[in-house]
Amino acid sequence: MIVKIKPSVLTGSVIAPASKSSMQRACAAALLSEGASEIINPGKSNDDLAALDVIQKLGARVVENEDGSITIHSLGVDPIEEEINCGESGLGIRMFTPIAALSNGHITINGTGSLSTRPMHFFDEIFPKLNIKIHSREGKLPLQIQGPLVPSDIEVDGSLSSQFLTGLLMAYGASVTKPVSIKVNNLKSKPYIDLTLKVMESFGRKVTHTNYEVFHLEPQGKNYEPQVYTVEGDWSGAAFLLVAGAISGKITVKGLDLLSTQADREVMRALKDCECDLTVGPNAINIGPPTDLKAFDFDATDCPDLFPPLVALAAYCGGTSTIKGVSRLAHKESNRGLTLQEEFGKMGTKITLQDDLMLIEGGSELFGTTVHSRHDHRIAMACAVAALQADDEVTIEDAEAINKSYPDFYRHLQKLGATVNF
């Protein structure tokens, strides 16, 4: 799909989409709870739909209610098919693979698009220690596994992604029969683990930890209990809206929890540092109109998904902004350090990659041109936001990539007054 965005001034208000990080975790927790859980404000992104499909293949029954909520009936993991497909979701595959391994059946775990090249060797290393047989294509999909997972004290590496730990915690939470601990070295993206623990706790499953280095789980009477769970507004998707407001309008973004454990709430820090006009109310963030935006320095090591929106912001900030954490970007839907450099380069923004640091030279006019999403939702959204103040129309190729996390994104820009044609 081709989307064309004309330079536009934004106004009005919009509600942040549902967080796929919150929704996918809730689906997993509901699967692991015996009984009926209700999910309010369920997301509709491709990653969310993949999670709903996976839990049904693992035995849950999903009912869509008239008020838009969904009810998930489960008796625990009891696969009805031998293959599950996690779509293109990194969290989906890394969280649901240990969960699928709670059963003793042979299961093939597959995925699509960029997921087929993202690293999964963690499972080859760890699963044999947990009584799980595994065969992968040299650390890539498809994975063939056979459990049941038997939790034991284990030491893992957390430097590549927090998602593997999320999966282990979720699955251990359903199966420990004696106190066990997971020791994690060099954990990155820590706030995502806070979100995992928060969702687990909402479903009655407690986990404690010592400084994000050792996670302790004890047997409980009932491990997970069915809940009514409301999916949080998504700071990751909203970061694009907030940046759009900072560079191109005066808008209000609603539906975000200012106390959320979501990693990408940190976007507020960069927005303050660049000195845009920002006021925060109880359930509304007002942002804009554009003023002289100042270059900023930001460490995104623990919130890597903020790179794309912050690059769009930095492109309009006078001077050189720096963002730390480039090494965290290599294994996302694209190699995001490089794709940001290349696609923003087409619009005239110079980006230098210096070890773990990205330097963005901002403040000069961006050109209307043709860019490509590189099949990466966050690259498409970053280019779309940057287009709002370019000197001419920007054409985004493969623009439907946004469906992975934020299918309403272009419609929301239109609602805010942007001229978006698709």
Ligand SMILES: O=C(O)C1=C[C@@H](OP(=O)(O)O)[C@@H](O)[C@H](O)C1
């Ligand atoms: O747990 C999650 O919901 C996520 C964790 C992060 O991945 P890493 O832990 O690999 O950084 C993030 O980039 C991803 O978009 C979603």
Ligand SMILES: C=C(OP(=O)(O)O)C(=O)O
């Ligand atoms: C990298 C992302 O997600 P995941 O790892 O779950 O595919 C993302 O949403 O930017």
